[in-house]
Amino acid sequence: MTGLFEHIDVGHELQPLRLTxxxxxxxxxxQAANMPGGRFFxxxxxxxxxxxxxxxxxxxxxxxxxxxxxxxxxGMSIKHLSATFRAPxxxxxxxxxxxxxxxxxxxxxxxxVECDLVVENADGERWVTGTATxxxxxxxxxxxxxx
Amino acid sequence: xxxxxxxxxxxxxFDHSVHPAVRQTDIxxxxxxxxxxxxxxxxxxxxxxxxxxxxxxxxxxxxxLGQVGFDAGKDIDFGVPIRVGDTLTSSSTIHDIYEKTGxxxxxxxxxxxxxxxxxxxxxxxxxxxxxxxx
Amino acid sequence: MILDLHTHSEASxxxxxxxxxxxxxxTRKRDVLPVDGIVLTxxxxxxxxxxxxxxxxxxxxxxxxxxxxxxxxxHILLYGxxxxxxxxxxxxxxxxxxxxxxSEVARLGGIAVPCHPGRPTIGLCEHYATKPPLEGVVAIxxxxxxxxxxxxERVQELIDRYHYRSFGGSDSHLVSFVGICATEFDHxxxxxxxxxxxxxxxxxxxxxxxxRLRQGT
Numbered sequence: 001m002t003g004l005f006e007h008i009d010v011g012h013e014l015q016p017l018r019l020t021x022x023x024x025x026x027x028x029x030x031q032a033a034n035m036p037g038g039r040f041f042x043x044x045x046x047x048x049x050x051x052x053x054x055x056x057x058x059x060x061x062x063x064x065x066x067x068x069x070x071x072x073x074x075g076m077s078i079k080h081l082s083a084t085f086r087a088p089x090x091x092x093x094x095x096x097x098x099x100x101x102x103x104x105x106x107x108x109x110x111x112x113v114e115c116d117l118v119v120e121n122a123d124g125e126r127w128v129t130g131t132a133t134x135x136x137x138x139x140x141x142x143x144x145x146x147x
Numbered sequence: 148x149x150x151x152x153x154x155x156x157x158x159x160x161f162d163h164s165v166h167p168a169v170r171q172t173d174i175x176x177x178x179x180x181x182x183x184x185x186x187x188x189x190x191x192x193x194x195x196x197x198x199x200x201x202x203x204x205x206x207x208x209x210x211x212l213g214q215v216g217f218d219a220g221k222d223i224d225f226g227v228p229i230r231v232g233d234t235l236t237s238s239s240t241i242h243d244i245y246e247k248t249g250x251x252x253x254x255x256x257x258x259x260x261x262x263x264x265x266x267x268x269x270x271x272x273x274x275x276x277x278x279x280x281x
Numbered sequence: 282m283i284l285d286l287h288t289h290s291e292a293s294x295x296x297x298x299x300x301x302x303x304x305x306x307x308t309r310k311r312d313v314l315p316v317d318g319i320v321l322t323x324x325x326x327x328x329x330x331x332x333x334x335x336x337x338x339x340x341x342x343x344x345x346x347x348x349x350x351x352x353x354x355x356h357i358l359l360y361g362x363x364x365x366x367x368x369x370x371x372x373x374x375x376x377x378x379x380x381x382x383x384s385e386v387a388r389l390g391g392i393a394v395p396c397h398p399g400r401p402t403i404g405l406c407e408h409y410a411t412k413p414p415l416e417g418v419v420a421i422x423x424x425x426x427x428x429x430x431x432x433x434e435r436v437q438e439l440i441d442r443y444h445y446r447s448f449g450g451s452d453s454h455l456v457s458f459v460g461i462c463a464t465e466f467d468h469x470x471x472x473x474x475x476x477x478x479x480x481x482x483x484x485x486x487x488x489x490x491x492x493r494l495r496q497g498t
Contacts, residue, residue: 058218
């Protein structure tokens, strides 16, 4: 019996998330994540801080990375997650959250895969980049979702 | 010349917080906003750990780096998962301070390292948060 | 011979790419990314002890080292870095004098070439709008894999006006972006001295593999 680790290869692309975060969703996240900064709640407060308008918290982009991994690699657990916030993500703008497997290794911590992760806009500009190390579920039950 | 500051502040703890016990309702509210899923009932999604509010978000003895700060990135090493009922403790230190230039001009960065443990002294996460000031 | 002249490994604070994983990725993607080697241009630093010969032997790629420094005319890539150059400049200083960097690096046996010239604030185009052109610049990075819409397009005017040679680099900070933009040389490059000589004398051009990668062919 083989598991997900044997079935996915370097270069495997994760099923992308295509979404447009609403202003309301961003506010709800900021509230739930205990992020009181006005820049996450209204355009007006954000402009007072020199921003063009309400922005998506970096933590929310990381949560989207986590969701991408969970949906694409069922049963996995994240061991390491990194993100670099290169440009503000704004609500109301279409984004694609995608990733690719760049490395696989069997270790004493289990079967691990490394992924590159990106949030980009419609023009392909990389607003958030990241990486993840995930441990895949053992056994035959999990199946990677194809993009 | 690299950014000039008193390097003795690196590695010194500036915050030690004990957080209220994790409730299922908090986890549900957090997970619902981005559709982040959990591995099993009673567990928090991985990035839930960033929702912990420490008493001091920034070090009181931080050098003057600029007026407005932005989250520039994070690195999170995950340990044991967070469970409903956990009482989490966090300890934060200044890990690094440096300067660079980018599309928006000159920027100064402070990297804050927060170690989160649970009531069993198990490591839950080590978070390196990079704040950018200009 | 094709080299990616602008890459960052995990030695740079904003990159998470191990050098060996770059090489594994390039091996795997050889049909769409026909790159023969990379130049590591870490941000604001020079490590005299970094040695990638074992990885070169193991994977069959050329690995050269340079640096990306920050100046009053934006970011500049240095190739052919040697002890004299490393001692002459504090690479961590984000306010280096660009003219000094270009002139002194050349005098000391290397070459300094501006990168991502179309980028706001840290690109040459914006600085040339308000300051005199730098003397001694022979080439600029006309194709940068990390540029946003319109940034690479701004560079042509500079090339036409100042007759700069042009090269390309991925500016990769993640493994899966290495080699997407690179430079094709007419002659083989075997070491840092060859690279400096080639950049000075010509016979190279930027190459863009992004469409090939997308199509997976």
